[in-house]
Amino acid sequence: RKEVEQDPGPFNVPEGATVAFNCTYSNSASQSFFWYRQDCRKEPKLLMSVYSSGNEDGRFTAQLNRASQYISLLIRDSKLSDSATYLCVVRGNNNDMRFGAGTRLTVKP
């Protein structure tokens, strides 16, 4: 079983749609959780950290369920510029940072 698993998609949604991505992790001792965004042929960049109580940044909401070892990212009112691959990242108790395979999102006019 992979340490971090994501639905690869692709998700094709119209502008203005709400879309949600899920991620599961296998190591119950994992310390921190993040969502990164990677544009085509570019390096990944931090989108947001995921806090235990859930957190929101504009149109983006991240949630963590430690009991189920599950992380989610919700994007509301999708924009064309949201088209990218979204990577779930988990920090282990050794401070190693493990990435999921990513979920590809395409927002269409």
Place this chain on the structure above:
Amino acid sequence: GAGVSQSPSNKVTEKGKDVELRCDPISGHTALYWYRQSLGQGLEFLIYFQGNSAPDKSGLPSDRFSAERTGGSVSTLTIQRTQQEDSAVYLCASSLLAGAELFFGEGSRLTVL
């Protein structure tokens, strides 16, 4: 610049040759990570350095792969006797502290013929 710098940006080599990839992290960042990304795939963890601690080599796919970090700064990833399946983009990232935000370089694209 102030970002993570990787070189070469592109490397084409023949099967069986050795290659060295270099990463110059952001000044003052104590943690340095190497990942490999094949076309259309996610990031595969290779190795992680934190300060002067022994590196976490658990992700290196074979003993042909090795990495070092000299003086807590620049890192070199070496692949010996390259194989075609080694073809990928090798990404380096640094962070101020272990587990903090990762800042990536633009990667080194390796093609093994």
